[in-house]
Amino acid sequence: MKHQSTDKLNRHAVVLLSGGLDSATALAEARARGFELYALTIRYGQRHEVEIDAAQRVAEALGVAQHVITDLDLRVFGGSALTDEIDVPKDTAPDNIGREIPVTYVPARNTIFLSLAMAWAETLRASDIFIGVNALDYSGYPDCRPEFIDAFERLAAVATKAGVEGKAPLEIHAPLIELTKSEIILRGIELGVDHGMTLSCYDPSTEGAACGRCDACVLRRKGFEEAGVPDPTRYQAGAEVM
Amino acid sequence: MKHQSTDKLNRHAVVLLSGGLDSATALAEARARGFELYALTIRYGQRHEVEIDAAQRVAEALGVAQHVITDLDLRVFGGSALTDEIDVPKDTAPDNIGREIPVTYVPARNTIFLSLAMAWAETLRASDIFIGVNALDYSGYPDCRPEFIDAFERLAAVATKAGVEGKAPLEIHAPLIELTKSEIILRGIELGVDHGMTLSCYDPSTEGAACGRCDACVLRRKGFEEAGVPDPTRYQAGAEVM
Numbered sequence: 289m290k291h292q293s294t295d296k297l298n299r300h301a302v303v304l305l306s307g308g309l310d311s312a313t314a315l316a317e318a319r320a321r322g323f324e325l326y327a328l329t330i331r332y333g334q335r336h337e338v339e340i341d342a343a344q345r346v347a348e349a350l351g352v353a354q355h356v357i358t359d360l361d362l363r364v365f366g367g368s369a370l371t372d373e374i375d376v377p378k379d380t381a382p383d384n385i386g387r388e389i390p391v392t393y394v395p396a397r398n399t400i401f402l403s404l405a406m407a408w409a410e411t412l413r414a415s416d417i418f419i420g421v422n423a424l425d426y427s428g429y430p431d432c433r434p435e436f437i438d439a440f441e442r443l444a445a446v447a448t449k450a451g452v453e454g455k456a457p458l459e460i461h462a463p464l465i466e467l468t469k470s471e472i473i474l475r476g477i478e479l480g481v482d483h484g485m486t487l488s489c490y491d492p493s494t495e496g497a498a499c500g501r502c503d504a505c506v507l508r509r510k511g512f513e514e515a516g517v518p519d520p521t522r523y524q525a526g527a528e529v530m
Numbered sequence: 531m532k533h534q535s536t537d538k539l540n541r542h543a544v545v546l547l548s549g550g551l552d553s554a555t556a557l558a559e560a561r562a563r564g565f566e567l568y569a570l571t572i573r574y575g576q577r578h579e580v581e582i583d584a585a586q587r588v589a590e591a592l593g594v595a596q597h598v599i600t601d602l603d604l605r606v607f608g609g610s611a612l613t614d615e616i617d618v619p620k621d622t623a624p625d626n627i628g629r630e631i632p633v634t635y636v637p638a639r640n641t642i643f644l645s646l647a648m649a650w651a652e653t654l655r656a657s658d659i660f661i662g663v664n665a666l667d668y669s670g671y672p673d674c675r676p677e678f679i680d681a682f683e684r685l686a687a688v689a690t691k692a693g694v695e696g697k698a699p700l701e702i703h704a705p706l707i708e709l710t711k712s713e714i715i716l717r718g719i720e721l722g723v724d725h726g727m728t729l730s731c732y733d734p735s736t737e738g739a740a741c742g743r744c745d746a747c748v749l750r751r752k753g754f755e756e757a758g759v760p761d762p763t764r765y766q767a768g769a770e771v772m
Binding site (some may be wrong): 319358359361362366394396398399403404407408410411430434436442443445448449451491 | 638639642645673684691
């Protein structure tokens with residue numbers, strides 16, 4: 289998360305892109321900083337397959353050089369409402385979101401995703417990875433915190449060929465980590481993100497309409513409200529605005 | 531790599547099992563230390579598919595509680611003779627193996643494999659992972675060194691639910707890291723590993739016979755020679771002993 293600008297091997301950046309609002313904004317940040325964009329989407333057996341479609345729309349709109357979508361079935365390990373048959377929690381009060389690690393937590397997800405990004409970065413000879421994690425208006429996941437990002441950077445310094453050869457160490461950019469959801473939304477608008485293309489819901493309809501009631505929807509709705517901008521999200525019928 | 535024995539949530543261990551000699555020995559070490567074994571094999575688009583068969587034989591012989599074989603196509607990122615169309619180097623002199631990072635290096639492989647093991651450990655509530663990396667008679671890969679294992683342990687302490695909740699931190703056991711290949715072979719014999727079941731070759735025949743000439747074969751042959759025990763490896767016709 290330190291900002292080095294010297295000794296980069298090139299100006300490619302690998303950006304983890306889920307199709308949600310946060311990762312779309314991280315992609316736009318990487319573009320704004322002058323990187324050539326290599327978007328990486330991982331289909332990990334999540335319920336919300338329609339997120340992949342959102343990722344494709346966002347990648348195209350922001351002009352990525354390459355978009356890799358790869359499969360990794362995290363369901364073999366079980367353990368999360370996002371990949372298992374456990375029900376996604378609904379209607380949690382916004383202030384209670386993040387107090388405990390919820391059942392939607394996918395074990396080791398960001399560690400796995402960053403290691404895959406690191407593999408691609410290494411073959412691209414890229415020194416930069418962007419990830420849209422967020423430590424404030426997040427859902428209480430351990431792997432969304434600054435100390436996690438820092439630890440991963442220290443790991444990368446000893447894990448990679450470039451690191452061992454003393455070349456440009458890998459830098460993990462988490463540009464949203466200290467922003468609130470409403471700040472992320474406003475920053476996205478500045479950067480030209482079309483939020484209507486993104487999908488944050490943990491339990492969308494097969495057509496990609498948001499449930500409006502899971503933790504991700506609750507935080508996103510509150511974000512648009514606090515930002516004072518219209519919410520372009522397409523909600524399912526019956527998901528009345530709270 | 532520190533040896534804690536307190537505060538474990540249970541006595542399950544996730545063991546990364548490739549089907550090679552080293553990982554088979556790591557599995558046997560975990561068994562000898564009294565762990566219930568959860569073997570994890572990742573089919574990552576490597577040329578040596580027959581390694582998976584070896585992993586299954588080894589897992590069964592050592593009595594694992596569960597063996598998960600999961601797919602992850604690392605070929606989407608390119609960059610290695612093990613997953614690409616680059617030729618596997620042959621007939622390198624043993625003393626020259628490991629001097630440079632070779633083309634068989636798969637970017638970020640052990641980081642990815644350990645994060646997958648961490649995901650499973652977290653759902654099993656296991657505090658222990660075994661990996662058969664080896665820093666002496668290795669092939670010069672950055673992610674086979676003690677500093678890599680230590681950095682991963684530090685990452686795990688901030689990346690996981692158990693870590694955040696202050697429960698048993700994840701311990702990464704790398705019991706072979708400071709052994710020579712011949713010491714690993716002798717230790718394996720002590721622990722009851724049937725080396726004839728294992729396959730180390732980077733370029734085996736479709737029937738699972740070893741080429742005898744890639745870096746992995748050269749190191750393995752030399753190991754049996756130095757250990758002074760018969761080499762049970764099935765070599766391809768024409769792979770004469772050097």
